[in-house]
Amino acid sequence: MKEEIIRIEDVRKTYRVGTVEVRALDRVSLSVNKNEYVAIMGPSGSGKSTLMNILGCLDTPDGGSYTLCGEDVSHLGDEALAAVRNQRLGFVFQSFALMPRLSAEENVALPLVYAGVPRAQRLSRANQALQRVGLGNRTEHYPNELSGGQKQRVALARALVTNPSIILADEPTGNLDSATSEEIMSLFDEINAAGNTVILVTHSAQIAEHARRVICIRDGKINSDTLT
Secondary structure (H helix, E strand, O other): OOOEEEEEEEEEEEEEEOOEEEEEEEEEEEEEEOOOEEEEEOOOOOOHHHHHHHHOOOOOOOEEEEEEOOEEOOOOOHHHHHHHHHHHEEEEEOOOOOOOOOOHHHHHHHHHHHOOOOHHHHHHHHHHHHHHOOOOOOOOOOHHHOOHHHHHHHHHHHHHOOOOOEEEEEOOOOOOOHHHHHHHHHHHHHHHHOOOEEEEEOOOHHHHOOOOEEEEEEOOEEEEEEEO
16 A cells, blocks of 8 residues: 655745745645655746755745645744754755765765764764765765765765655756766665655656656646656
8 A cells, every 4th residue: 555655735835026926836736655756847937946845844835735754844843844854854956065074974974963863873874875875985085076976976875864754856967967867866766766755856858767757847837747
């Protein structure tokens, strides 16, 4: 039996740009089951990044509801949302978002600092996460000593280190060449096969082909939702 892990219903989000109101999401509803592999696609300004921010508890909807792992998180405050993010979600960004003065191991361990994990334990878990993404020999390297693909592997290890239920990736291959992009996507495939729910935003049909479900958004509404 499939286990629902995400449900959003009638979600609305509007931004004000000067005197103009922009409706980024217009009564969007969808559900995601545990261990699904979902790609969210759409043109620039379609609302896909806003949807990802709400799914990732980085933003809250103006209306509607969001249930994550059985908990309504629609109206939680900043502190409670931060706790939810740290416990249940792992993030991978196009820009890698690594701290330049921290080693790969220290970057990966960062979420565990916020979780209050003792230093020896968090470094051990960071090392294991780096080994999982094929960077066990780069633990002491700093971001400026790593290639783009290696930086994204570090970012992926950081997303995995808290053992989250869900991995969210926003244009994870946007700064990578095609060969490196395929290497990174192979890692996402492995992570999904190991049991993680994976949701990624992409403008690339080639990247979306890795997912087993593709949701297309246009003008703040779901235009199509297709199993592949």
